[in-house]
Amino acid sequence: MARKMLIDGELDKTSEEEIHYDFDLFVIGAGSGGVRASRFSAQHGAKVGICELPFHPVSSEVVGGVGGTCVIRGCVPKKILVYGASFGPELEDARNYGWEVNERVDFNWKKLLHKKTEEIVRLNGIYKRLLANAGVKLFEGEGKVVGPNDVEVIQLDSTKIRYSAKHILIATGSRAQRPDIPGQELAITSDEALSLEELPKRAIVLGGGYIAVEFASIWRGMGATVDLCFRKELPLRGFDDEMRAVVARNLEGRGINLHPRTSLTELVKTENGIKVRTDHGEELIADVVLLATGRAPNTKRLNLESVGVELDEKTGAVKVDAYSRTNIPSIWAIGDVTNRMNLTPVALMEGTCFAKTVFDGKPTKPDHNVVPCAVFCIPPLSVVGLSEEQAIEQANGDVLVFTSTFNPMKNTVSGRQEKTIMKLVVDAETDKVLGASMCGPDAPEIIQGIAIAIKCGATKEQFDSTVGIHPSAAEEFVTMRSVTRQVSAGKPKTNL
CATH class of the missing domain: 3.50.50.60 (FAD/NAD(P)-binding domain)
Incomplete structure (x- = not known):
């Protein structure tokens, strides 16, 4: 040949x-x-x-x-565990829908x-x-x-x-990868976290990326006490700042203890579990410590x-x-x-x-632009295109930001106090939609469809002219008419 x-x-x-x-x-x-x-x-x-x-x-x-x-x-085993962790809160929500869950509900981790x-x-x-x-x-x-x-x-x-x-x-x-922390051999990584023989009652997670917030959500949904430690003010560095704040609020709302601007300095084995010291002088005790600080x-x-x-x-x-x-x-x-x-x-x-x-004789470059992704915390975050911060940095002119925050219809009856937020970032001059974000139930399923539109160069006018599916959360993406704020490139956000 x-x-x-x-x-x-x-x-x-x-x-x-x-x-x-x-x-x-x-x-x-x-x-x-x-x-x-x-x-x-x-x-x-x-x-x-x-x-x-x-x-x-x-x-x-x-x-x-x-x-x-x-x-x-x-991805696959993690999503299975996310499904498993979601049923606990769902059972609580079901009560206001008429389901009488009177008997004790047990969770069988081994099954x-x-x-x-x-x-x-x-x-x-x-x-x-x-x-x-x-x-x-x-x-x-x-x-x-x-x-x-x-x-x-x-x-x-x-x-x-x-x-x-x-x-x-x-x-x-x-x-x-494991960070160089004294006692790090007592901790686990995401590999072991998916195959633990016993479900931890107390878990400490170090990291602010998607793996960290996902496992924090999983273990909390299964009833564990969870402490999430991360170096920045908000988790999920690199994502849209507004959406990061929403995720943090939801994690706390679900009962996860957040420790921003916090690193671990030492892990020590004790009779009562693993004692963890932080750089703020705190001491925490856990059955499992997950190191999710990168790959x-x-x-x-x-x-x-x-x-x-x-x-x-x-x-x-x-x-x-x-x-x-x-x-x-x-x-x-x-x-x-x-x-x-x-x-x-x-x-x-x-x-x-x-x-x-x-x-095949067809030289083809992979296109890494407009790639949608999801963080399967509970509820999930999904994004595609530019964040607000990225759009402001890259734009030649003004950026229009459209947002919608609402109580999902399901929550109006269940009583769960957890908002869904959606966001569109638009180039003011061309009307082109540069990015979309959503944090709430079914976000990845909805954003996948939005990704096609943004990949094809859809404008805000075309979003607005699209008929929504009612009643659904997804229809909010085609009904956001009022500008939340208009920001000039390189300038701070200004609320309108």
């Missing part, structure tokens, strides 16, 4: 001496991105091999599983854990079948890059086998630097160009290992674009 390289966005058609490879493509990492790239490349006629560590719910340097973090120890494990085992099998049905050869073991066109797979029996490939794709994702790209054991692949000095992420190619023409990388936009659907998009670029 003649070599073809991507040069200035186009595949080089120059024929060179034909070289025989074991595979047209060998992928290291069978998470969402790696599986997508493998399958689609095979559908374009490529001979594909892929390797992944053996299955285990809790990852390490020697175990993993087909499906990767999202399927096995991330939910068993159901969760059953589901991820099922999905692990489905992903394996997807690869097999596409004709992709799966190898179970640890993969390393040993040359520009060579990989080594260390099998379960420690046997090492080398394979050659015209293209190598790195899709090994990322792993949870790092999985590159340490790949041997990439020895073959010349450039890595980010600070994070260890694989450096890639707009087409996901590294500085070594035959080696590519997608997903969290590149530390571009660490979301599962983004890894899927990057995998699709890679297959089109390399094996």
Whole structure:
């Protein structure tokens, strides 16, 4: 097969001496991105091999599983636990709807854990079948890059086998990191949090990102006492400030103890649990301490630097160009290992674009603009496009902000005091909708549809001319007529 390289966005058609490879493509990492790239490349006629560590719910340097973090120890099991945690408050809300819940209600953590494990085992099998049905050869073991066109797979029996490939794709994702705190070995990460044998009665969570607030919501919904410690004034740094404040208010309203501008200084094992000291001199006691302070790209054991692949000095992420190619023409990388936009659907998009670029003759750059996302706290937050702060920073002129805060119809009968807030950010000159945010029930389901409109460049006038679905929360996005505030680029917010 003649070599073809991507040069200035186009595949080089120059024929060179034909070289025989074991595979047209060998992928290291069978998470969402790696599986997508493998399958689609095979559908374009490529001979594909892929390797992944053996299955285990809790990852390490020697175990993993087909499906990767999202399927096995991330998005999927987390969402199952979110569903489980939501039923407790729902039972309370049901009383005002006429449901008499007089008997004692018990929560069986082990039953939910068993159901969760059953589901991820099922999905692990489905992903394996997807690869097999596409004709992709799966190898179970640890993969390393040993040359520009060579990989080594260390099998379960420690046997090492080398394979050659015209293209190598790195899709090994990322792993949870532990901060350097005395006693940190007493704590757990999100991996272990999804597989705890016992539900904690007292939990301390360190971190202000989506993983931290999600697990705080999960454990609180299941009845635990939860303390959430984070370094900033509000959780969810990087999200719209107004929405961050709403999430914080909701977390407190659900009974979570917030500790802003707080770090942990020491963890100590005691007879009564884990004693945690903060930098404010507080002492807290917990059954479980979750460290949710970030993740790092999985590159340490790949041997990439020895073959010349450039890595980010600070994070260890694989450096890639707009087409996901590294500085070594035959080696590519997608997903969290590149530390571009660490979301599962983004890894899927990057995998699709890679297959089109390399094996379908259609050079395609992944588009990281207008990517919707959700934080599955209870109730959830979902956003797409620019936050108000980002719009003000990037705008050439004025920015119009439309907001709607209301009591969801369900809460008017249940009595729950928890508002939903929606927000649209609009360019005053062009009338183009730059961003949308929502915190409230069903936010991710609603924002997904809004994302299509914003991706297509919809204007506020087009939002306003769209007929709403009544009665629904979603209709608020097409009925916000009054400007909440108008802000000029680089100037503070001014309420109208």
